[in-house]
Amino acid sequence: MIAAPSPPQFEAEVASRFDALEARFKDDVAADDVRLDAILRHLGPIEGRRILDAGCGKGRFAARLEEHGARVLGLDPSAGMLRAAHRRGLPVARASARHLPFTNASVDAVVFVEVLEHIAPCSLEATLREAFRVLRPGGRIVIVDKNAASLDPIRPWLPAILVKRIDERRGRWMYPPGSRVRERWxxxxxxxxxxxxxxxxxxxxxALLDPSERRCVAFRTVPMTRRFVAWSATRSEGACGP
Incomplete structure (x- = not known):
């Protein structure tokens, strides 16, 4: 049995894959993207608020949040992805979401867009605790990620996670067959x-209704079959930590 990689090893492999595949990722996100729309709705008014985009990649969501008046700080472990964010003039840093380089209670919101799926399973709790730590009391966390209960948008009679596993074995996913790193939904x-x-x-x-799902009755009528879910929560006033 292959031993699980340590959190630093896991993160290094994730960063190396994003570096290698950087050109495959889009530089921008549409203003009407369902993920962006969900973030804005779950955060409420963001003008003047300090938002941490953890796992910002090329900074495409950060740039849209800035258009709405937020003061966005981005971080990502991939130097390749951050180069595009630098070109946008966004304030970004290369860092791990496990150890956020911010002081306690220093940001108004933390956003994770398809990021936690790339976090080592043993690091997920620590990552959420870090987000809690840097949030000001009353601050919000918003997570947008893949839904393990979803159906495949092309073959909606199949669970999406089953299709994912088959494609992983065929080498059609981000991480190559045999890698100790996998996306987790x-x-x-x-x-x-x-x-x-x-x-x-x-x-x-x-549960978010993606444009690719709108033609199928199952996705329109049964929200939990949809690919993306947005979660949001508040750091309560007076909370001193988990």
Whole structure:
């Protein structure tokens, strides 16, 4: 049995894959993207607020949040992805979400967009605790990630996670066959429980209807079959830590 990589090893492999595949990732996100729309709705008014985009990649979501008046700070472990963010003039840093380079209670919101799926399973709790630590009381966390309960948008009679595993074996996914690193998708209730254990309150989740899913009745009528879920929660006033 192959031993699981340590968190630093896991992160190094993730960063190296993003560096290698940087050109495959889009430079911009549409103003009407369902993930962006969910972030804005779950955060509420953001003008003048200090937002940490953890795992910012090329800074495409950070740039859109800045258009709405937020003061966005981005971080990512991939130097290749950060080069595009630098070209945008965004304030970014190369760092791990496990150890955020910010003081306690120093940001108004933390955003993770398809980031936690690339975090080592043993590091997920620590990553959420770090987000809790840097949030000001009353601050919000918003997570947008893949739904383990979703159906495949092309073959909606199949679970998406099954299609993913088959494609991984065929070498059609981001991480090559035999890699000790894999994307991890989340069951909606699982993430809610993790947020609650970390100390967050006012927890909400919402299944997002992606344009690729709108033609299928199953996706329109059964929200939990959809690919993306947004979770949000609040660091309560007076909370001293998990």
């Amino acid at each position: 989340f069951w909606p209730g699982q993430m809610r429980r993790r947020l609650r254990r970390t100390g967050f309150s006012n927890i909400h989740s919402e």
